[in-house]
Structures are given as C-alpha cells and as structure tokens.
Amino acid sequence: MGDRTTLLTGGGPAEVTVTGLVDGPGVYVSEQAAARLSPGVAAIGLLLHPGADPVAVAAAARAAAPDATVSTGDERAALEPAQAAKTRWLGTQLLIAMASLAVFVTVFVVASTFALSTAQRRRELGLLRTVGATPRQICRMVMGEALLVGGAGGLAGALLGVAAAVPAARLLADWGLAEPGLRIRPEPLPVLAAVLVGVGVALTGAYAAARRAAKVPPMAALREASVEAKAMGLGRWLGGGGALALGGFLAVRTATAAAEDRVNSALFAAMALTAAAALLAPVLLPPLVRLAGLPLRGSRGAGAMLVRAETLAAVRRTAATAAPVIATIGFAVLLSGMVATMREAYPAGQAAKLAGLTIAVPDGMPGLPATAVTTGGRSVLPTRVYAGDVSVAAFGTTGGPTSVAAGTADALDIRVGDSVTVTFADGLTEQLTIDKITPDGQVDDDLILPQELVRQHDPSALAPSLLGADPTALAGQPGVEVLDAKAYAEREEPRTGGCCGCSQPS
Numbered sequence: 001m002g003d004r005t006t007l008l009t010g011g012g013p014a015e016v017t018v019t020g021l022v023d024g025p026g027v028y029v030s031e032q033a034a035a036r037l038s039p040g041v042a043a044i045g046l047l048l049h050p051g052a053d054p055v056a057v058a059a060a061a062r063a064a065a066p067d068a069t070v071s072t073g074d075e076r077a078a079l080e081p082a083q084a085a086k087t088r089w090l091g092t093q094l095l096i097a098m099a100s101l102a103v104f105v106t107v108f109v110v111a112s113t114f115a116l117s118t119a120q121r122r123r124e125l126g127l128l129r130t131v132g133a134t135p136r137q138i139c140r141m142v143m144g145e146a147l148l149v150g151g152a153g154g155l156a157g158a159l160l161g162v163a164a165a166v167p168a169a170r171l172l173a174d175w176g177l178a179e180p181g182l183r184i185r186p187e188p189l190p191v192l193a194a195v196l197v198g199v200g201v202a203l204t205g206a207y208a209a210a211r212r213a214a215k216v217p218p219m220a221a222l223r224e225a226s227v228e229a230k231a232m233g234l235g236r237w238l239g240g241g242g243a244l245a246l247g248g249f250l251a252v253r254t255a256t257a258a259a260e261d262r263v264n265s266a267l268f269a270a271m272a273l274t275a276a277a278a279l280l281a282p283v284l285l286p287p288l289v290r291l292a293g294l295p296l297r298g299s300r301g302a303g304a305m306l307v308r309a310e311t312l313a314a315v316r317r318t319a320a321t322a323a324p325v326i327a328t329i330g331f332a333v334l335l336s337g338m339v340a341t342m343r344e345a346y347p348a349g350q351a352a353k354l355a356g357l358t359i360a361v362p363d364g365m366p367g368l369p370a371t372a373v374t375t376g377g378r379s380v381l382p383t384r385v386y387a388g389d390v391s392v393a394a395f396g397t398t399g400g401p402t403s404v405a406a407g408t409a410d411a412l413d414i415r416v417g418d419s420v421t422v423t424f425a426d427g428l429t430e431q432l433t434i435d436k437i438t439p440d441g442q443v444d445d446d447l448i449l450p451q452e453l454v455r456q457h458d459p460s461a462l463a464p465s466l467l468g469a470d471p472t473a474l475a476g477q478p479g480v481e482v483l484d485a486k487a488y489a490e491r492e493e494p495r496t497g498g499c500c501g502c503s504q505p506s
Contacts, residue, residue: 008479009037010460012371038460040425043079069389078391084179091177097267103201104271105331108278110205112323114146118213119320125213126220135214142213146206147199154198158191232282240279247272267334274330281319281326286312354485360469361488365479367462370455372480375473379463381454385422385447387412392422394447396454396461401435408446409437422447424457 007016007027022028029037048057054072061070071078118125125138165184172178232240250269257265277284293308311318360377362368373379381396390411404414414420414434423429430453438448454461471482483491 006478008365008369010369010455010458010462012369013478036459038425038458040427040458069386069391087177087179091172094172094177101271101331101334103197104275105327106201107205108275108327108331109324110146110150110202111208112278112320112327114142114206114209115212115323116320118142118209118216119316121213122216122220125216126218129216129218129220138216139210139214142206142210143203146202146210150199150202151195153202154195157198158194161194162186162191232280236279236282240276240283243272243276243279247276270330270334274327274334277330278323278326281323282315285318285322286315289318348489350489351486354467354488357467357485358469358471358482359485359488360466360474360480360482361491362462362464363479363481365462367464368466368480369462372474372477373463373466375466376470377466377468379451379466381451381458381461381463383425383449383454383458383461385424385449387420387422392446394449394454396449396451398451400448400450402432402450403436403438403448404434405438405440405446407440409434424454426457428457430457 001018001020003018004015005018006013008014016029046057046061048054058070058072061068128138129135165186169178169182169184173180173182247269250265250272254262254265254269289308289311360368360372368379373381378398383394383396385392385394390408392408404412409415412420416434416437419431419433421429421431432449465488469482474480474482
C-alpha cells in the first residue's frame with residue numbers, strides 16, 4: 001500500500017496511489033473518483049434469491065425507480081453488447097449457409113437416387129400398369145416410399161444433430177463465431193422442424209422421379225432390353241445449361257467483385273458448377289469413359305469391354321448412378337472447406353480495403369483512451385443513450401452529421417429535421433436534430449453523434465480502434481499497438497465486420 005501506479009482511464013493514463021487491497025477482481029476507487037471517471041450507470045443487474053418472483057421484483061424496481069426502464073426476460077437483449085450480437089450474427093450466417101448447402105445437396109442426391117431406382121424397376125412398374133395400376137397410384141407409391149425414407153432419415157438426422165449440438169457449439173466458440181459461454185439445451189420444436197425438413201426434402205427430390213415412373217407404359221413389362229432414345233431431356237438441358245452459365249458467370253464475378261462479395265460469389269459458383277456437373281452427367285460421362293478406357297483396350301478378358309459398352313449404351317442409367325456421387329463429393333468438399341475459406345478470404349478482403357493504412361488497437365486493454373485517439377486518424381466512441389423508453393446503441397464520430405438508422409427512426413417515429421431528446425450515461429439529456437437517416441445495416445450502431453458530445457457525457461468511453469493512426473505520435477503510449485492492414489484483418493476477422501466499429505470502413 002502507498003505505492004504509485006498508472007491507471008488507464010478514458011481520458012488517458014492517470015497516476016494513482018494504492019490505498020488498500022481487496023479480495024476481488026478489478027480496481028476500486030472512491031465515489032468521487034468514480035463519478036468523475038464514469039458519471040452515469042448504464043444498467044443495474046438484480047440477482048434474485050432462489051424462489052423469488054421475477055414479476056414482483058420487477059414491479060418493486062419500477063416503484064423504486066419510476067424513471068428507469070426495467071427489463072425482464074427477453075427484453076434484456078436490449079442491453080446486449082454490440083460485439084456479442086455481431087459474433088452471433090456471424091455464427092448464424094455460417095449455420096444458415098451450411099444448412100442451405102445440406103438441403104441443396106440432399107435434394108440432388110434423393111432425386112438422383114430415386115431416378116436410378118425407377119429406371120431399374122421399369123419392368124416392375126410396367127407390370128403394375130398392366131394389371132390395372134393408374135399413373136396416379138404409381139406416383140403415390142413412389143412418393144410414399146420417399147415419405148418413409150425421409151421420415152426415417154429425418155428422425156435419425158435430428159437425433160444425431162441433438163448429440164452433435166454441444167461439440168458444434170464448442171467449435172463455433174473456438175472459431176470466434178459464438179460466445180464462449182454459449183450453452184446448448186435441447187428443445188422439441190427444432191427437433192420436430194428438422195424431421196419435417198427431412199421429409200420435405202425427400203418428397204421434393206422424389207417428385208420428378210415419381211412423375212417419370214407414372215409415365216411408364218404397360219408394354220415396358222414385356223421388354224427384355226431397352227435402348228435409350230436420348231440421353232438428355234429438354235428440362236435437363238435447360239437446367240444443366242443454366243447452372244453451367246450461372247457458375248461461369250459467378251466464377252468470373254468472383255475475380256472482379258468487391259472484397260466483401262468475393263466469398264459469397266465463390267460459394268455460389270461452386271454450388272452452381274457442381275449442380276451443372278450432376279445435371280450434364282449424361283453428356284460428360286461418354287467422353288470420360290472413352291478416355292478412361294483407352295489404357296485398358298489391350299487388356300485380356302471381356303470385363304473392361306463389357307463395362308465400357310454397358311456404360312455407353314445406357315448413359316442415362318449410368319448418369320443416374322454417378323450424379324449422387326458427383327453431388328455428394330462436390331458439396332462435401334465445399335462444406336468441409338467453407339470455414340477455412342471464410343477464415344482466409346474475409347481477412348484478405350478486409351486487408352485489401354484497408355491497404356496502405358495503419359490501425360491502432362488496444363494492447364491488453366478494453367479500448368483506446370482519449371490521448372490516443374486525439375493524435376489523428378478516424379475513430380469512434382461507442383456508448384448507449386435512451387430516447388424515451390428505447391435503448392439506442394450509438395457512437396461518436398468526428399466531422400459527421402447526426403444520423404440515425406432507418407429502423408431506429410421508425411421505432412422513434414422521427415424524420416430528417418426532427419428533434420429528439422436523448423438521455424446519456426450521466427443521466428443528462430440533450431436535444432438533437434436529425435440530419436440524416438441511414439439504411440439499416442450500413443453501420444453497426446443505430447445513432448451517430450459528434451464525438452465531442454459523447455466524450456462530454458461519457459468520459460469513460462473507449463475507442464475500439466483508430467484508423468489511419470500515426471505510429472510516431474502513438475510511440476510510447478501504454479496499451480496501444482499499431483498494426484498494418486494485413487495484421488489487423490487477421491486479428492480482427494471474423495470477430496468484427498469492419499474497422500472502427502463500422503461495417504463499411506471509410
């Protein structure tokens with residue numbers, strides 16, 4: 001006790017004297033120092049005793065603090081840090097992409113498998129038609145098989161998903177796509193939805209095969225062999241050609257698109273080209289079979305010759321066998337490489353957007369103090385204000401107009417030129433005139449304010465980063481590290497969507 005040490009505050013480093021030691025985390029200061037460093041309390045959390053009634057506690061809190069907003073249950077999400085919401089959004093995007101790919105490839109595999117099944121059972125279906133089965137009954141029979149297979153597969157997949165949920169959550173946390181404290185608990189509704197999705201995917205994939213099976217003529221039961229009239233139908237030509245054109249367009253666009261669009265273009269290009277390969281298999285397989293059979297022409301025995309002849313004589317049947325393999329392998333590679341692609345591509349794109357700039361970031365500290373951000377460059381000060389009963393995430397910038405996101409403007413019923421009264425962290429209010437309304441998603445926060453105004457009411461606000469930092473001016477400042485664009489992108493992605501708290505850097 002009695003030693004002097006440096007305490008990093010929102011205004012910069014401050015020399016303080018240690019007057020005591022406590023058995024707990026953090027630094028404790030006097031009430032006067034706390035009021036000077038952080039004049040307001042943004043939120044007070046109430047820990048309830050076991051068995052306490054949350055409704056009664058909330059009513060008592062409202063009575064004790066009539067001017068405060070008391071949030072319970074899901075309403076507490078308004079106090080969630082913006083970084084936590086952004087991390088959850090990134091994880092959700094990955095899960096949605098993987099689920100979409102899984103549904104896409106499953107429809108493909110089911111469709112190809114049922115197409116092969118109906119082709120192999122052509123004589124059986126023809127016999128059923130001979131004894132009086134109607135096309136509608138044949139179609140209903142195939143769809144019933146798909147219903148049984150989809151139900152069993154959906155139930156098995158849902159159970160496996162429940163078992164894999166906890167390890168998957170740990171992986172997302174390790175990849176920075178979920179909060180470390182994420183807890184998974186099984187719920188019946190998502191499991192039921194997974195089963196229904198499995199059934200729906202199976203029925204969708206089997207629909208085309210069921211219609212084709214319904215068109216089998218009764219005379220097919222009398223045929224010993226059949227020669228395919230044509231390998232490709234009009235629908236397959238249109239679908240395969242369209243997928244090939246779309247894949248080629250997206251592949252070209254990947255090389256010329258903006259940094260933030262390249263990953264999505266590459267993923268969709270891979271999906272389209274894989275679908276094209278499966279749809280155009282009857283056209284692609286014959287030359288590949290001939291090419292693969294060249295080294296075997298001089299071999300002894302008739303095995304290679306028979307395989308080659310059977311493959312070329314029944315191209316559609318061979319394609320129906322190969323299409324599920326093509327789709328499964330293609331999309332399995334795409335799914336397995338998606339995370340690695342995102343982890344490499346997003347930092348590369350961010351580095352390209354910030355090329356030539358230096359960025360200052362906190363080094364072992366929660367943020368950058370005022371002494372760092374006033375050296376030059378662009379930074380933001382995140383804070384939270386209240387407009388009526390609405391909690392609004394805001395940040396202060398230099399030289400920009402007072403603007404509000406479109407969704408927040410609708411919630412507050414304000415337009416350009418209107419005035420709104422907001423309450424800051426210190427409990428004081430300011431009358432603001434809205435100069436601009438920005439589209440939702442353009443920035444991460446709902447309200448943009450002058451940085452001086454934020455610093456005036458929230459002296460403890462810390463900037464997450466400083467764009468265009470001057471390494472010379474920051475030399476020797478504690479808790480500050482200066483990075484180039486590449487190092488910054490590798491450190492921050494995918495945990496943030498841009499620099500200085502904005503999704504689109506300036």
